Amino acid sequence: MDLLGSSPPTSLYPLPVNCSSSSSPPTSASPSLASTALFCALLSLLSLLGITGNLYTLVLLLRRSRGRRRRGASCCFRIPVPSCLAPTTSPSSSPTSSPSSSSSLHLQVLSLALADLLYLFTAPFIVYNSLVSEWAFGELGCRLILSLDFLTMHASIFTLTAMSLDRYRAVAHPLRTSSSSSSNLLRVGLAWGLAVALSLPMMITLHLEDGENHKGQLCVPAWDEQSSKVYLSVLFCTSILGPGLAIGALYATLGRLYWVSQTRPAWAAGNNSACPPRAPKPKVLLLILGIVLAFWACFLPFWIWQLLPLYQPDMLPAVPVGTQVTVNRILTGLTYGNSCVNPFFYTLLTGKQKRSRQVPAPANQLCRKSPPLQ
Template sequence: MELSSSLPPPSPFIPNFSLPSSSPSISPSPSLASTVLFCSLLSLLSLLGILGNIYTLVLLLRRRRGRRRRGLLSRLPVPSCLAGSSSPSSSPSSSSSSSLHLQVLSLALADLLYLFTAPFIVYDSLGSGWAFGEPGCRLLLSLDLLTMHASIFTLTAMSLDRYRAVARPLHASSSSSGLLRVGVSWGLAVALSLPMMITLHLEDGEDQQGRLCVPAWDEQSSKAYLSVLFCTSILGPGLAIGALYATLGRLYWVSQTRPAWASGGGVACPPRAPKPKVLLLILGIVLAFWACFLPFWVWQLLPLYQPDMLRTVPVGTQVTVNRILTGLTYGNSCVNPFFYTLLTGKRKRNWQAPASAKQLCRKSSPDQ
């Protein structure tokens, strides 16, 4: 994100703040028309994204209450003819669905937190200098790193769950293990964003730029920290998710080409073919994340590893590119609710009320 239109380039534009640079300070002075256009588009994206993610949260909470009601109904007396049937609320598929819903809930919450920072960026882009104090500097600007890592770590956990559901279908993830993975994802995200939260502070800008929110470290420390963040948010999860999906592709190929009787080795339950819809939707969310954040990260690392490349680029062009990439990251949170709604769509119900079960017993009775 962009802290302010008056930040000194060509410092790398990590979300919402400016890093120190040895280059001279040059005011970008963007035009008022481009600033208004950027603020309008960012406001529209944040509004659509907030409404979409709130809809996703409401939908998930309603379905969770529905599952609880079905769990209560499953504990009622069941006719003797169906007494041997297992309860759907305790089936592996039900537990896996509950874990998936928890993870989608985590993603929607991360998107909401990220989108709620948009009004502050709009206000700051139209003003001069940081106007939200040092607490706002530390909290608001650290939310970028926090929500970005929480999202990609949760997506990695979702991919791992899908792999386990295919490779070990009888050991589906329970809601408690899903909650643990979500907690670990957010815990790691907090740990990685904590150095930024601690070191951010306000400094007086040059040439009547107002107060700027900057981290208290030198250029080498910034380079090391941003490199670590790139590995933890893009490179590392990308390799892990890529390896999981490559393995899933191999399992899918084997399940389609090898006969069931040829499993051999005494394996009672060979890996089942994955459900293409769930796998493709999770892969779509991951690819959308990379498509929106990878260009942004390239732009952050370019001044650190190739500083000479930006020296010939006009300052106005740098500001324009930064704003486009900032809008792209917000667009990711705006598109995600469509994936979430499809991913947690209603499935065919396998349960019936006790009254319907009694009717089934009467229909199957030999006396009728």
Template sequence: VFVNASLAFSETLESSQDSLIMFLLGSVLITMFLVGIAGNVYTLVIMNIAIRVTGTMYIYIVNLALADLLYLCTIPFVVCTYFVKDWYFGDIGCRVLFSLDFLTMHASIFILTVMSTERYVAVLKPLDTFTRSRHYRRAVTCIVWVVSFALSLPTMIMIELRTSIRDGVEKHICHPTWQMPAYKAYLTVLFNTCILAPGCVIGYLYLKLARTYWTSHTDLLSSSKATSGTKCLKQKVLYMIFGIVLTYWACFVPFWIWQLLSVYYFEHGTLSHNTMVCVNFIVTCLAYSNSCINPFLYTLLTRNYQEYVRDRQKSGTVFKRRFHRSSQRSVSSGSHQFT
């Protein structure tokens, strides 16, 4: 099984599939494609309209939306290949589409990690955000794409289009040319550097943020000036923080665990074909779903956090209001990249 969703399905297409499974697969993936495209295009439009308000922080959100859009654009090729049981896009299509799938998945993950770091700094160390210029954020974004491309390059190189004759019909399939020991090592390194490490960083930073919000919430409860609206908004922010962490792990970890299990334990056909198809379907949909959920997550959380900051400013002392007025630009800017 290949490391990305597209080839995982390409390899299962060579045997006949039940029409109900094909219909279910196509319907779910196309629905995710339409929802994800609409959500990310909406995000790009909003960010371009609000560019003067968001300042330089919009760079991360725009790049995340672009990465998610490109990743979702591989879905039609997956669906087409699954239904026609053949590959019509040539050897170049194999290399470009499968490496693009891989490139955009990791670009999205790395941008999420960078945004989490920026969010952490914006909330806990708001004055530090003033030292980070537009050029700094552009440089970070460029590094993310370069690293993602470097990681996808072996995928582009170690694949080829193969032709076979089955039942008198010529079939084409994109097939990896890895030796299994090298492929195992490659997947293991990718899992640790591209999934496990970013996931731990995101989880740690958001847990720190949750602790900060919780401490502030406890102090606010003891304040006579606290409003029920402020308390409710703080609870929503906490829920969204945990939602973001859980969404990351739920979307990506099952997919990558399945890739590792496939090469370490199931390579000799210990699972039935139907089981392989069903599991591939589930974990692939989970991986794609992250690109559909991202725009909704950071849109909702940004709105809630802005309302919370405004309410907190109104309920604070004169000194606190002055302090927040000076640092609000950095905090609000950070909230726009929360995802």
């Protein structure tokens, strides 16, 4: 993940993964050709697997979306009844199995898969740049390709936050009217809009510079150390810290609701005139939590590596250049690995929704067929 572009070792920023610096120290301090070849092969494999998996997810979602539209065309109308008042026909029934909730979840998974695909499509450029040790895609490529890191990272975590919020609302407030398709689309669009806004400063400031002795060009941001420290600190809060606290609070509340639903006597819920919160569906919630935890596990180490030199400037010079490049490559492979693993979560998550919809329809969905032609 090239968060900071292709800065030289003498830059204010940590070494990038592609290490495309013509002003690098002596060759003995740099990673060997075998190390570079291994990194490029691993990144290419992760990219191939991730693109295949996410394309499969997209095709699967589109096919299921067409199937839902065909099934919906067979009914003239439905008489909705609050889910807590409907008879329980199966242990699998839950707020997440309603058509609107399922449509919202599929749209969010679609957003996550698109973000993964955009990020994975940058891998060939990183591989090529690692081999030639020079930025070869012009200033437009410098601005677009390296800014996709920020864009896709924020689009993913904002979508995951919205997904967690939807699960919370479906459990804690089952009587509220389900969101419409337009509002679901608006939330996903807002997540991407905020991601674009946060990535714009990097996109605007990235530019090409000649390396030392005019050997090759480097893609670097045009700001000083203090500006970089402020900007990256803000992005750390918007991509890791802030969403982490919000999602943690939502899941802590859901955990409490689940505990109450399992320990409260059956007669206690019947005394309430309004519908109590529904018991969460553990498998669906755990799958969403798994996607969130995988995101943090893959991106948090890279963020720590990027921020440490800004807050501990004496640390980086003490680390050999070859070690810095190796650490960057390992952590970059970890971020691409996240996009490679996600499709397995997406398939399991949408599969749970499909099985939920296959449960016999309860009495709160009544379809009136047209009378036969006379």
